[in-house]
Amino acid sequence: MLATLVDRAQKGDEEAFAALTQAVGDRCMAIAYRILRDAGLAEDAVQTALTTAWRELPSLRDHDRFEPWLHRMLVNVCYGEAKRRRRVSANVLAMVPDALQTPDATLTVHDRDQLERGFRRLSPEQRAVLVFHHYLGLTIAEVADHLGIPLGTAKSRVRYATAALRGALEADARTPVNSKERPA
């Protein structure tokens, strides 16, 4: 189904590309938001990636690889957005309400805050592997394929990023901030 739409869109069919956009847009939005942690930037990234995909679509040789191809493009756009965002520190506060839109009972507010801080300390490349591995549920080999990076690089990025987040949570557990769990 997707390959048929890609084939038609590759020949300049705008309606087919609109259908493709509907089919893959939500997932792109989810990925971009989770890498950038900012809904506005994520929207910009999705628009840029899909517009670029339209322009570059004739160069895609294997129609079955449209999504990995698009994801790689999206992630590269996210890297660029993330670099630009570093210069706009005010955005940091604007992200918290987005993150609380659908709170998960598993997370305490405190855990969420620590994870948010830990996540922000990761590079965009490390965030991307975590999103593809833990959120999309891809294997490390699939993550490497989608991101166009060597398997060893994907493995090391997942390992480092996971360790860094665990460290953030565990370090926090040893600080007085977590003392609410102690008897009063």
Added chain:
Amino acid sequence: MSVTHDPDRLLQAFLEEGPDVMPDRVFIAIQDDVHRLRQRTVRGPWRLPTMRTFLASAAVIAIVVAGAGVFFASRVVFPPTGTEPTASPSVADLPEPEGVLDPGVTYDSGSFTHPFAFTVPATAGTRFNEDIWEGSHTLRLRPQTGGAITIHDGQGLPNDLCDPTGALPDLPNVEEWLAGSVGLTVSPMVQLTGSTLSVRYWDIELGPDCYAGGDVPGSPAIVFSTGEHHRLYEVQVGSDAMLVATWGRGYQGEGDNVLDSLNPLTDELVRSFTSE
């Protein structure tokens, strides 16, 4: 409310939060862009589709040029000059690499993603075996002095050089690729001088725990084996890169001792690369 302290579960729950629907305004903005922007035109392969088509086109061009020459020669008187003008050869004039390649001759790259031209080193005869795999993304040259040189436009290379489990869609940053392939012994990077393109290379040795046979999913264009030595070149072509690899023991059982002569020969070959 149940609270977990399993970091993986917390991370997963954390990532589950947040928007996962593309807003309509983004969809509309994309459609506006699509309507406004034209798709990029993909240039056809440098190599013409068939030799028959090529010869037919060449014959037509030759007849037109010859006819025009005869027509104008009867009307135009050229002023006497001391030297004949030298025409620089265009891409279309270059021969394609087929059969035996002659030393000193410049060939085009065929239908590579990033077309380039190369000149066979004048110091050694080079035989080209018509192996172009993966939809014309690999060119293999076999010097008569032994071993092989493979040139790749980046597609279908193994995701890990020591422990391949699949193929990559594009050539990664080679330095990062080597660093991520645990089990290799890698020489310091060398910047190749005397080339019009930016070229750097590494000599690698595959350690005892590296790949030792069996099918690799995705059928990468190259697979190295434990104990082998290779020289890997990263050649910058425009904004992208190609990979060149030398093969001694890994090529039909020949010994790695051929690399002593093959690597300098490949240096010379890579120096000759030119791109549009």
